[in-house]
Amino acid sequence: MKLPISIFLILTAFISGCSSWGVQPWERNKLAEKKMQLEPALLDSYLDSHIYYSKETSSGGAGVGGGGCGCN
């Protein structure tokens, strides 16, 4: 239980730090560019996660959904 609680505290600290962060709507020109998105190349991420899913034990973190495979 200790670990999920620490995670929760980290998340809370992260959110509470938000008040001093952020931009006004007219300051979003750079953030609106495709290259500035969290996943600017979805297929690169998809293919990478498929490779590492079949070559390593760890998975997940970036998102959920999308399907499984035997990958042996």
Add this chain to the structure above:
Amino acid sequence: MQLKKSKSVRKVLAVATTSLLSGMAHSANSGDNSWEMDSAVLFYSEADRVSVIEPVVSLRKDMGDEHFLNLRFVFDSLTGSSPNGAIKTSSAQTFTTPSGNSTYITAANETPLDSTFHDTRVAVNAEWEKPLNKTTKVTYGANISKEFDYQSLGVSANFSWDFNNRNTTLTAGAAINADTINPVGGVPTGLTAMSASKLTTGSDDTKTVTDLILGVTQVINRTTLMQLNLNIGSDSGYMTDPYKILSVLDGSGNLRATDPYLYEKRPDSRSRQALYWKTVMGFSDDVLNLSYRYYWDDWDVSSHTIEAKYRFSLGDKQYIQPEVRYYLQDKANFYYYNLVDGAIPTYASADYRLADLKTTTLAFKYGIDLDKDSEFAVRIGKMNQTSNGDAPFEDVDATFVQLNYRMVF
């Protein structure tokens, strides 16, 4: 007074920007009947082992009113040899194929590879994105994946909520997959002997994979974005690899005389967690994409993954992007390089992917905008996997080339 004035100017500017953006979105929605297609083909090859060709096509259609349909089609063709889990020995070794109909021989001092390994996979994924109101959105997904010995069916739902002037987004998602495996020659009984007449528990078995994710994305400033996710997963059912075995050595370090190879057996449940942090930072025209993941599960596997991509712009239309990824894994508590006669545990696997492991990947991407609505990119990379502990398994060296093409039609 000054403060009041500045606040009202801000308000007017905010309203003006929002109207402009929504106006643009509306005109795009109403007049745009086009599809966006993103495609890629991956050529992946391991030295002396597996080769994969994997084309992917993804389609996105704006259905109007901020509703989107996303479709993805994947075809996977896999050939080559895969380690069967047995250790190399100073004399040649003979193994039974999974079907039990024939045998294959591995030469002395070579890592035993099952050369009957081949597979093709077809997968389809569909998603429907719809806004619930101005600041919340939900995405429903469904997927099906079929291999000759494996099938996976899944559904997912992801919810997102923008607030704090759209500077903060909270996300919550859930996914469930129901998988069925039909191994060639049946499902071997764990930790029983590899033989032409192996013991089986049936012709197929099942596995359920569930995932929950909670995340927060925060705009830090005009050029920096940050994301933090917590992923909690639970797997239950058949997670053993039915084609993998372990070597059993006698007291003097030689393969034992009777039943020297046993089928592996893994626990039938696993709970996983992953904490994932990512930042995107703009520097003039360049962009740094940096992420870190800490993963841990109740098989005692834990790992650190760090990944960095730096996109250098070459003028308006071209870019180059070096990429590096480093992965460090602590082994599962049932991983054994080999077993010892008289000390057979309840669960055991010699699959190197469960071992103390280090993966290093270096890649390089070049992209060019061919015109306003199309883009081409090529990505070349090398991956190395090596032991990070006592298990002396051989390195895996892979090379991959990926071609990407995106267009609107």
